[in-house]
Amino acid sequence: MPQADALKLMAVEAQAKGITLTPAEMGDLERRTGGVPLAIQWSIGLMSLGHSVEGVLRRLGSGQSDIARFCFAESVASIRGRDAHRLLLALALFERSVSRAMLGEVAGLGADPVGRDDGLAELLRLSLVNQKADRFTLLPLTHAFARDELIQHPELARELRERWLARLVALAVPYNAVHWQQPDRSLLRREGEHVETLALWAEAQERPELLLQIAPALSGYYDAVGRWRDMVDLDQKSIEYARLLDRRADLRNGLNWWGWTIGQQGRYAEAEQAFAEAYAIAITTPDPVWQSEILVNMAQLARRQGQIDLARQRCAEALQIVQQVDAAQQRFIRADIVIEQGKIARDCGDLAEAEQHFQAARDVFQITQENPGFNLERAWGAYSHFAHIKHQRGSLDEAAPMYRESVEALRELGSRAYLATVLVRFATLEEQRGNRQEALGYAREALELSRTMGLVPEQDQAADLVARLSGATP
DSSP states (O other): OOHHHHHHHHHHHHHHTTOOOOHHHHHHHHHHHTTOHHHHHHHHHHHHTTOOHHHHHHHHTSOOSSHHHHHHHHHHHTTTTSHHHHHHHHHTTOSSOEEHHHHHHHTTOTTOHHHHHHHHHHHHHTTOSEEETTEEEOOHHHHHHHHHHHHTOHHHHHHHHHHHHHHHHHHHGGGSSOGGGSOOTHHHHHHHHHHHHHHHHHHHTTOHHHHHHHHHHHHHHHHHHTOHHHHHHHHHHHHHHHHHHTOHHHHHHHHHHHHHHHHHTTOHHHHHHHHHHHHHHHHHTTOHHHHHHHHHHHHHHHHHTTOHHHHHHHHHHHHHHHTTSOHHHHHHHHHHHHHHHHHHHHHTTOHHHHHHHHHHHHHHSOTTOSSOSSOHHHHHHHHHHHHHHHHHTTOHHHHHHHHHHHHHHHHHHSOHHHHHHHHHHHHHHHHHTTOHHHHHHHHHHHHHHHHHHTOHHHHHHHHHHHHHHHTOOO
16 A cells, blocks of 8 residues: 555554554554554554554564564454354354344353444454444455454364354345245345355255255345355256155256246256146145145246146145145135236236235235335235236336336345336336336336346347337347
């Protein structure tokens, strides 16, 4: 770093940490750190903890060849054996930013928020961690040094690793359920990268059973952020591992998710085979909740291919199975089936019947519930389907705010695939209302999403909209 910039950094860091440096001391610090920004920050951090300016400068002048590593070692020596040290090494296990609560749990300080926060404050004073809102992370160089420090403490590393693993598995397990039972995916948007890191670790450690345990959550994360290529690869890998380990429930789930994904991409024959095998396993398990889930997906696939009678038959079969489920779950499963029946009616042009079905689903999957017994994404799906019927029946001004609310909610907690569908519909409505610029913006967003995920119908519709609204050739 140029001398002038280094002196500015020192002034900022010293003021932030309540340290007074004379011009001569700042000149010495710049020379002895070689102008390395992290070394400057760590040195001033040491001073903020009570080390004298002379003492820090004297240590820096001891002929260290790697000044940044030396400063890091000096900083860590001042916290070793304390909560701040545990937090630093716990943070070394995370590749991305992590919440205060999760970091404290992995460090073993979940029941001691005061110790956790004091330790984090100490790390911040030493400039060993970065904070943004309530999340913490390490710079790449600091992360590498912290990983080396972790290796020097194998027993502590083992303890932290076990807590890290347990915490991420606990995060992932609730997503190993039918879609309407899962937690909403706003949590996965924030923490899904950590699940991905765990999946890579599980493969490196040859732990396929662990990968299967967390795969549904990771697949949900990929769906939520639009990484469908990774999602398809993960689903195929999960299916292979489940076959090898003869884990039939995991195989059923993997085939179901994979069938749904490739069905959205227009790979109908492969999707039919996947659903057929998944349903055969569900029958032998037996699990009526999963049987109904798979039948609804099969109905959707048939409807997409124009096989309306088959789609209706699948829904009827699912409704028969619902009688085997306990009363607490029955209403949600019925509402889920009703949504597909509404789509069938809509595609057949019976908008009145479709509206009745979607209203019935909305009565169960309500967007206003604070602690619903279902995935809130399902409620927004029912709400946006109802908006689409209002749109098709000509109530444009009534449908517009419903679409807008749905888009905002789905951006936070929904599937990127369904978001693309709603964006196409919203763009079409805004075009009809004469709002061409708004329509073009929604259409372009839908086109980008659908191209990334390989969604055939949405991509074609969005491309036509963009071309028409921008005056270009499709």
